[in-house]
Amino acid sequence: MRRALSAGLALAVVAPLASGCFAEPSPHDAVSEFLVGWQSGHFDEAAERADGDPKVVRKALEDTGLQLDAASIRFSLKGLTTNGDTADAKFHVQVDLGDNNPLWQYDNHLPLHLVDGRWKVRWSPSVIHPELREGQRFAVEVSTEGRQPIEDRNGDPLQKEATLYVAGVYPARVKDPVGVCERLFHLTGFAQDRLLSRIRSAPPQDFVPLVTFGGRKYAQLRDRLDEIPDLTVDKKSQPVAPAEPADIIGKVGAITPETEQQLGGPQRAGDTVGQGGLQKAYQDQLTGSTGTKVITYDLKTSEPVAELAKWPGRSNTTSVKTTIDKGVQRAADLAVSGTAPATLVAVKASTGEVLAVGAHEMNQELDALAGKYPAGTTFSIVAAEALLRAGVDPAQKVPCPADRTVGGARFQQTSVPAGTSPSIRAGFAQGCVTALASLARRVDAEELSQAAAQFGVGVGWSLPLRSFSGTVPRATTDAAKAKIIAGQTVRVSPLTMALVAGALASGTWRPPTLVTAPAAPDSSSEVAPAPPPRPIPVDPTVLDGLRGLMRAGVTAGNAAMAAAPGGDVYGVAAALTYTVKKRPADLAWFVGWQGDIAVAVLTQTPNATAAAQIAGQFFRATSTTSTTPAG
Template identity: 30%
Template sequence: MGTRTRRWVLGTAALAVVAIVAAAAVVLWGPAPVAGDGDPDAGAPAGAGVVASDFLAAFARGAPAEAAVYTDAPDEAAAGLTAAIAGLADATLRAELAPLPDVPADGDRVRGTATLTWTLGAGRTWRYETAVEVRRHDGGWAVHWTPALVHPRLGEGQRLEVRSATGPAVLDGAGRPLLVWRGGAAVRAPDAPRSILLPGLARVAVERAGGAWSVVAAGADGAAARLYGSPATDAEPLRSTLDLDVQRAARAAVDGTGLPAHLVALRPSDGAVLAVAQNAAAGAAPHALTGLYPPGSTFKIATATAVLHRGLAAPDTVLPCPGTARLGTRTIPNDGEFDLGSVPLRTAFAESCNTTFARLATRLPADGLQQAATRLGLNADFTIPGATTEAGTVTAAPDPVQRLEDAIGQGRVLASPFGVALMAATVAEGAAVTPRLWRDLPTGVGTGYEPPPAPVLGQVRAMMRQVVTGGTGAALAGRGAVYGKTGTAQAAEAETHGWFAGFRDDLAFAVLVRGAGTSGPAVTATADFLDRLP
């Protein structure tokens, strides 16, 4: 008897209890029914090929109960098919039945091959062959039920499951969770405070997952045999350098300002980023890491470094600190035009005498401030996995008037809270600091730097200590050996920002409170931050 081939394209359908959708199932079937088998077009019992194709068509469109009707064990097949594909949510199936061989007149079974092609998500296709046996049953033909119809290696009580590699959890430096995986996405751990770093940490975790996936035959006892794909084992946790205690303290401190505020904390000894915080008023963009602002008198750390390095003055050199100073075409005032008369350089630094440092800057070479700032990290450039940073920008100033404005952190000098914290960390450590966010993922250094000479940094440290013991940062006294520098800077938008940059022990930090008017709120936020640390 001749061979007929029929092609069916089935419409999309879904069964509520089985999350499987068949976009199209193409079933090819072979010989016409043998004598006595009947002709499906004449209403007689369907032949073996028709039954096999009807079974596959129903299975492909996600109707296991309907498919089971074409088997020799409908109840068992319905339960088995439903369970077998319950782990393939939103998959699509294409089923192709090769032509069946001829069935002898006295034959009671025929065995064919079906090709099943599953689409299990973007870029995930799984194709294999399985045997389909059709037997005479109750006066007609029926597909012989066995779990191997779904896959040759599927056993009783097993189901197909797609398993993707779970991205690594992200931990803080002490091994406490920052990000965990839920529903295929990295989410903030319940005890972790909010941080603008978390999205970047999540991106790194997703990249580390690598996209590995597999299909397994899973049993009720939890055992699973891999049928296809790469092993989808969970990735090892990633250890960041962040410290939950420091991050909580930083977040609480900026939240308490009532103004847009940012805080960055680093560990000078190894460059570990311990906390990056900014409050809701500061917006969602990571300004703590990339926002460039006039650093105000915190930049006098660099100016003092340049002056000391070039021998223009020593910490005990007595210099005038008038309320205002006319230098070229520019009149430079002290804050509130306070007048200290003549005082040592260290006192001028502690009280933040603009007039003293502006006069000294006019004696520096055009690139004097640029070189000092570069040696403190403000012109450095890093590639940190999961974080984009910009420390600052300080260029040469051939014009003496421009130079004196730069010297007090106005003019063209710009820095981010990250950059100011890096500057403080460099002074604290006495060495170039490479910031890092991960224990095992390195930071790329695009533009590195060499620190100022150790004797110069020793003098700068002593001057920064005097800021707290008897200068503009006196509100921080009693909180350990805190070293720092206050700053007030008028920004282009006519707002006046307040700064504090400093360090205590192996902790360097910078606080910026935008629109504060003075450095007072930044000093208060710093005190709050230090008080909240363990």
């Protein structure tokens, strides 16, 4: 972001000089008028106080600001000595190079002498800078490193090569820089004065990127860009296209007039900007580090003469390391690639690390991590923890009728299980909503709330992306408790339920982890993660009972299609219809685990077994997949 010069800054020089009310032939007025005229942009007034050709002096002072692309140049007087007809003024210079670069500061002096009774600055280019000579100019060299990668848990990049087109110029070859910038402004909307200042301040022989285009935009504008004299388009292949999970990784695009204004410095044309996902959340850390040098160049040869100042790039630039496992991700992508919209979240049960987020016609961030869906009877996992602690026996007889009313709330089981004994275990395995709802009288509301918190539902965990830990309403009646047990009034994300399964698999609920380094996005990010809550052990007195219920869901329940080789699968499935924008919508859930991989599958279909079938495909694909420690 460029810093502007305020009008009041001129007083910084005027005040100490005017206090003495000196008149000619004192040199004070000459020093003041020269420096204030230069600082305020009144170059004619400054030139009048120099002994050189006024046109030459004026142009030299004006060109200094242009060649440095300076937002402001400020001076402060440090001392003045007089010796007969000569004098010398020491002063300090602060040049604001803009674009969030540090101030360039240096000391210099003004030699003065009497010319026809008036004090004049003895003109030479060294008045501007002690190392500037005749036939030389300033230039600002900007070097940008490439965008840092987002990596999986093994350090492999999670982006693919994509082609960007960078339009720019070589300043020494441009005959009409004003015309080039005017035509680019009409094509792209980039501010004409900013484009021109970049050309004027750049090293003469260096390629200066002005505007970057993606492939589609370049194809639209190619013919018109080709018509602009002295404009060069550099085709660059960069690893910016997201690999899966693409919504989580995020797209990367070229800087636009809007994003350039929003981001400020040090981004420039030719840089890239994250447009979503982790690329956007970690933009500051991922974007190429920009280094800056102030150099003098020979006007005739365009060769560099001396380096006057140098600033390294920002030290916080780093890659982003995630917990994503490419093998598990491929299995998730394959499993959800059916016809119905679906998403699958896989976590490492023993750590809470997110291994994969698959999605088909759903969004991996907005639906899988941050979706707010009714849990259906999969929430009976959580309710069962409270029921078992209350002493309820899973073998207790509880019928599964087609219709039941609890506390005035009506529950219907669309497909009554056949050939099963009427018990709590069977009701859990089959997802019988009428049987489960009837248990509301066996547990109080506080116990349900505590059970939800034990499994992280509604607990304050978050990720560097949008995420949702769930909500459980307050229950003051049996009807309200029954709706919670049946998962009708509970809202969760697939990530929430994958963590619930991970808690049962490992014996401890753990908050999710998606990024292992850096610790958090820059504070300017839209979403900053809160400190994670501590892991919560599952009550060991009920853990085996809960695992038994989950195993029954696969061996004798509606999650049977999740069975796969490579170890026992535990899980529960559910199907429900709920209202979205006054229209009914069908959902099918599976929540469970195999080994150390816990998953939640959500699919939008009336097929009650579809989610379990997706889980089975996933487990079969991952039966030989091993995950390595993150980092």
